[in-house]
Amino acid sequence: MRSAKLFQYQLPMDSGVILRDQRLVTREGWVVELCQDQQLAYGEIAPLPEFSVETAIEAGEQAQQLLSQWVAGEALDLDAAFPSVAFGISCAIAELAAELPVTGNYLVAPLCCGDPDDLVERFNQMPGDKVAKIKVGMYEAVRDGIVANMLLEAIPDMQLRLDANRQWTPLKAQQFAKYVKPEHRSGIAFLEEPCRLPSDSLAFAQQTGINIAWDETVRDAGFEVKAEPGVAAIIIKPTLIGSLARCITLIEQAHAVGLTAVISSSLESSLGLNQLARLAQWQTPNVIPGLDTMQLFQTQLMQSWPGCELPVISLSELDMVWHK
Numbered sequence: 443m444r445s446a447k448l449f450q451y452q453l454p455m456d457s458g459v460i461l462r463d464q465r466l467v468t469r470e471g472w473v474v475e476l477c478q479d480q481q482l483a484y485g486e487i488a489p490l491p492e493f494s495v496e497t498a499i500e501a502g503e504q505a506q507q508l509l510s511q512w513v514a515g516e517a518l519d520l521d522a523a524f525p526s527v528a529f530g531i532s533c534a535i536a537e538l539a540a541e542l543p544v545t546g547n548y549l550v551a552p553l554c555c556g557d558p559d560d561l562v563e564r565f566n567q568m569p570g571d572k573v574a575k576i577k578v579g580m581y582e583a584v585r586d587g588i589v590a591n592m593l594l595e596a597i598p599d600m601q602l603r604l605d606a607n608r609q610w611t612p613l614k615a616q617q618f619a620k621y622v623k624p625e626h627r628s629g630i631a632f633l634e635e636p637c638r639l640p641s642d643s644l645a646f647a648q649q650t651g652i653n654i655a656w657d658e659t660v661r662d663a664g665f666e667v668k669a670e671p672g673v674a675a676i677i678i679k680p681t682l683i684g685s686l687a688r689c690i691t692l693i694e695q696a697h698a699v700g701l702t703a704v705i706s707s708s709l710e711s712s713l714g715l716n717q718l719a720r721l722a723q724w725q726t727p728n729v730i731p732g733l734d735t736m737q738l739f740q741t742q743l744m745q746s747w748p749g750c751e752l753p754v755i756s757l758s759e760l761d762m763v764w765h766k
């Protein structure tokens with residue numbers, strides 16, 4: 443016996459969350475509830491504005507169709523579904539089958555703004571390897587280079603991840619690199635997507651000795667996982683990629699060619715974020731995931747994120763918009 447429900451959520455964000463060009467005031471999404479033989483399981487569907495191709499409305503409509511098929515016992519074609527829908531439904535199905543192990547990797551790479559004292563403080567409270575992430579490409583490239591160099595000098599045993607989100611021209615990327623001393627470049631685990639064109643990013647990596655990682659490129663049509671000089675990692679944001687099976691295939695392909703796969707958030711609520719931490723522990727056990735995004739919210743959803751003291755909204759407080 444199967445039944446399914448879809449709930450809608452709207453969570454207030456911290457006032458400073460900017461996505462590309464717009465401020466994200468409220469995070470909107472859906473919670474899927476599957477019920478089979480009296481057992482309940484949950485998943486989160488949360489297309490990210492400006493990143494996802496689908497809107498929350500479109501995702502909700504498609505989720506209803508797929509959940510109807512699931513209730514009827516039909517096979518689901520999640521490869522043809524929107525990525526956020528495929529991810530949320532596949533997580534709920536995996537929960538029912540107890541396929542997603544319960545232990546999570548909650549050692550996130552702190553997203554930091556460039557203040558070394560702040561970072562030293564956070565590392566002191568954290569076990570494990572020191573890995574931090576900073577966003578670059580928003581201000582002057584030279585300033586980014588100086589900040590990165592200073593952090594690597596201040597915390598020599600740290601691995602720094604940088605993320606330019608394709609903001610630099612090849613010239614700006616060079617200006618950045620010029621300020622990072624050659625002896626510090628190995629402290630950069632990777633720089634995500636320095637340039638608009640992947641070919642420029644590759645050339646940058648090869649010219650500077652600074653490793654890069656693919657994030658946006660993983661979602662480009664025709665992307666294939668391959669080893670290339672200067673490429674260290676691929677970033678996997680499941681909400682933007684698709685089903686658990688699709689994510690796991692990408693992770694296995696990355697590992698087969700010697701690339702690191704990093705599970706990363708697309709600003710899911712604490713519900714989805716916990717599942718991502720579990721996926722990370724299961725499929726990329728020795729890699730610190732990019733999940734330091736709970737601090738961008740004002741509330742949590744259904745479950746709490748370890749160490750997070752924000753209030754938790756329960757399922758009974760959400761609107762159930764559909765059931766079958």
Ligand SMILES: O=C(O)CCC(=O)c1ccccc1C(=O)O
Pocket residue numbers: 490493551553575605607657706707708709731732733734735
């Ligand atoms: O990857 C992380 O560490 C945090 C997540 C993150 O940076 C992110 C989250 C949502 C949308 C885009 C991005 C990004 O990689 O730029």
Ligand SMILES: [Mg+2]
Pocket residue numbers: 605606607634657658
């Ligand atoms: Mg990125």
